[in-house]
Amino acid sequence: MEETFTTKSGQVLHLRPVKWLALWRILRKFGKDALNDPDKLLQVNGEQALDLADATDQLFNFCAGWGVSDDPPPDELDELIEMYLAGADKPHLARANWLRFVVLEDDDEIAELIGKVMILTVQTEEATRTKE
Numbered sequence: 001m002e003e004t005f006t007t008k009s010g011q012v013l014h015l016r017p018v019k020w021l022a023l024w025r026i027l028r029k030f031g032k033d034a035l036n037d038p039d040k041l042l043q044v045n046g047e048q049a050l051d052l053a054d055a056t057d058q059l060f061n062f063c064a065g066w067g068v069s070d071d072p073p074p075d076e077l078d079e080l081i082e083m084y085l086a087g088a089d090k091p092h093l094a095r096a097n098w099l100r101f102v103v104l105e106d107d108d109e110i111a112e113l114i115g116k117v118m119i120l121t122v123q124t125e126e127a128t129r130t131k132e
Contacts, residue, residue, distance in 0.1 A: 014069045017124035029055035065092030067117030072098035
């Protein structure tokens with residue numbers, strides 16, 4: 001099951017589901033209360049806020065790095081390598097940083113991409129379970 005995501009600049013990205021269990025492990029870092037009531041995320045501060053920021057970065061890296069199949073064009077990849085934001089040994093991190101620093105325009109677009117990958121993953125997991 002593949003889906004696309006069109007960025008605000010008009011670039012079409014091809015999405016694929018990520019591993020469900022790995023996604024769930026990242027989401028659990030947000031805490032049970034936050035998953036049941038996302039508004040609780042706005043009420044955190046201090047060390048908990050830093051932990052949530054780290055979990056948010058991990059969620060983006062996972063969804064963008066593994067949930068998008070498009071790779072950066074060679075010239076943009078070279079720029080990322082020069083800035084130490086990419087390496088040939090970790091193409092999923094190069095992809096995530098390309099999306100974060102070059103393609104996506106704002107936090108809303110980042111959140112929308114994460115959401116689409118998560119929905120695609122859940123739909124794929126549900127379809128797999130109903131076949132069994």
